[in-house]
Amino acid sequence: MKSFILHNARLIDGSDNEPFLADIFIKNSLIEKVEPKGKTNLSSDIPMFDLKKRTIMPGLIDCHVHLVAPLEANSHEPFWKLNTPPSMKILCAEANALKTLKAGFTTVRNCGGLSTGLPEDIFLRNAINSGYTLGPRILACANGISMTGGHGDRGFPAFLPSHPELGYGDVPADGPTDCRRAVRRKVKAGADFIKTFTTGGASTPGDGPHSVDFTMEELKALVEEAHAHKKKVAVHAVGTQGIRNAVEAGVDTVEHGSFLDRETAEKMKAQGTSLITTLAIYKAIINRGKSYPNQEAIRKARVVSDANSSALALARQVGLNIAMGTDASGSIRNGENASEFVALVEEGLSPREAIGMATANAAKALGLEKSIGTIEPGKKADLIIVNGDPLANISLLTIRTNIRMVIKSGKIVCFRESGENAAVGSDLPKSWINRI
């Protein structure tokens, strides 16, 4: 069945439009037409399914995840990275990808695999695209690029050097030539974008949000090389100076952006740089409490979490493109991505604004606004069907049983009739829409 019509759906289309009852025409993998309910005579040969006024939304997009992460809750990640062979890491990433898809996220940007020699996120992306396994559309970076002693090079004790080939630590690069070489290695590996770091962070011992990674010369070489290969650059940047340097070097997305200042925000606006906020992860780190082995991270996360609120307020004032990220890995589990919506609404955003960050804004931040992010003709049919009204209660999206159906590129890939259990597959029978 190449074409079908989703009739009588309450449409949240990902833009500023008011929700309305719509008929959505799907042809092959694309949205062909979106019309107010009943405008077109539906008595044609095309199968039509009545959604009975259920909510339909664009497939969600998380701009910052780490799929190559432990499956067990409360794992200590550095220990897991050291003790897990590369093949097992790919299987964990596959399981995390499926959880993410079942939660309604049809596209994710994986902001750091673990291995450079065996880039898990690239392999997984290719396997999903080839139909060997099931998961969201993945943008992969094949591991990050870090200066020696930078945020990506500090996950392990100093006597145990990072080993990016085996899956612990990011690729070390020192000096502009190294930075260019590292970018070229990523491009050779098949990276969709380049991930790097200009500050420390909460999770790494010995550095902090305000430490500055890389010189301007190094950063400019890295960004220039990436752009020469038409790859966007995503930069972990928490402290003010590191954000400033990243923006000055011309990066495409600032990840976290906690200590953003007005001048830099205005420069981002002028350059079209997007901000990827990650609020919930810092709250989740704080909530890990006294039993968490990394107490230093908890102290730093408290400071960063307060700064995140001010940065978000400033970014909204300046009118930046703000998109949603979760940093899903250990503290926020893959598949619990929607918890970020709740954190955003707690900051005073409307549910519609929060959803916009994970749909239209996210697509724009990733450079995919022509193909995903809103429900309109010509775009990929990435759609989710949801119980209830997330505009009235955003936390509905955090409850898995409310995500009744996930459609990716016009194919039903996940269906929940009731309860937790979901049928998943690369092309489930469309007639199941009748059981919604």
Ligand SMILES: [Zn+2]
């Ligand atoms: Zn991250």
